[in-house]
Amino acid sequence: MGILKINNLSKTYSNGVKALDNVTLELENGMFGLLGPNGAGKSTLMRTLATLQEADSGTATLDDIDILNQPAELRKVLGYLPQEFGVYPRITAEQLLSHLAILKGISNSSERKELVNYLLNKVNLYDKRNKSVKGFSGGMKQRVGIAQALIGNPKLIIVDEPTAGLDPGERNRFYNLLADVGKDVIVILSTHIVDDVRELCTKMAIMNFGQIVYHGSPSDAIEELNSKVYQKMVDRSELEQYASDYKIISNKMVGGQPLIHVYSDEHPQNGFKQVTPNLEDVFFSKINTNSVLV
Template structure:
């Protein structure tokens, strides 16, 4: 089965049918992808339908016919910087209009029902200024007022609940200007949770966080994901390795893959190998296989690569999301 476009794969939510889908990519050593049909119907919250975005001053498409479904739970949107993730997130958050296409929320067209959708939406953009002279209580009180919550007692209760949820109890008197990067991200989540939204849109939230803050933030997302949809964009595959079941990969404004994360990883199962070799081995493998990572240790190159036949001295290894992701993009850059 040949695709009309290289490297574009879709695993649609469907009733179990017992069939397997094999997709052969043109002009690629990647050979076959094997995609199982889903075993159950998932509750689709948001449908992205043929979204295209062309900025007025340029002819380049930031998004090109992007189509996929977003079910309940944490959904990972993965792509390199400049892939179109932020543009798509801004369109879903209704702060930017698409050039063409439609977004459906609970079966209703989003563009025609913005007010209704915004009541169900929490949004944390990639860069957020959170009024540095205020403390977290003052900031969240301002957010409540802007959202039309007039009752002071109700505001106080919502603020207390949000602060507890994101783990900022005891930090209420500290100005936001004195918060760490991780605390600021949590404050951003707190403001997004004020109206208990059904949908949270979070754009590149772990960028710049130290390892401890990053893990705390990811654990926070897993705690608040119950009974809501979280759309989480990142260029760091490790962020969503154990967090998301469903993913979409964007590359240059187009969908490379959308569907079940495990199915995506299984596409290279049994074809991923690791070799402790030389720079010459690396060069040869770059021509004969898809190299997913190279690390030089004590003068030797530790090379992970996808191939139908292993290079002499290689051993089969278990693939990760990063391996599958780099493979889908055509291999790691030099």
């Protein structure tokens, strides 16, 4: 059982932006969702754990590996799918995985070929192995990305915004693949898409302005909001007034009209209807109180 411990990790960029503000987390095997809006610090945390940048202070360990001081050791047991998974032009899926396996130290050619075939089968791309990766759809490229992240039996797999830009069918295929991968290792799924976490993760954290604002299970977070979320259709012209009178969690356009969700300890009356909270309500309640999302 692997354990990833992050303690008081902080990082301030030269422009003054505090990307990580005393981040502390402990993760075990399984799918862990890191949810937050763009700019929350998720990618900075992922890049730090992937040894691609340094923190100003704090510690991070994976079992007995000191991630910040032993980056070479960590890389041996790391699988990483960055937000932008670039591929070489005019190279096939088989060639790409074989090349990356060499870089990861798998020098025996027959062992490497066996591994590449196994991975291509696992991500359901074996029949496309001789096709140029450049011509793959977004979902297929992401599956190649997961295949390369699995080279070398990693203990920690980091996937950063993996489903952005995928159509619903590709997203579902990717979910199934990640769920299969995430049984025996620590998988951190960093995303701003609530559905990604709802579908896949039993543990999660919500990050905003470089801080962890929630850490626990999605179901516990939803339970906290039970009987406290109400909704109402309003006119656009009324949004500002409602924002000053109520604690608006979120608003979204439905049929051209704003549908607002508000947080309240008691029934706000005035035409509001109580609704069963969902993970989206949790997300917005943690990052967005008393502001209007237009």
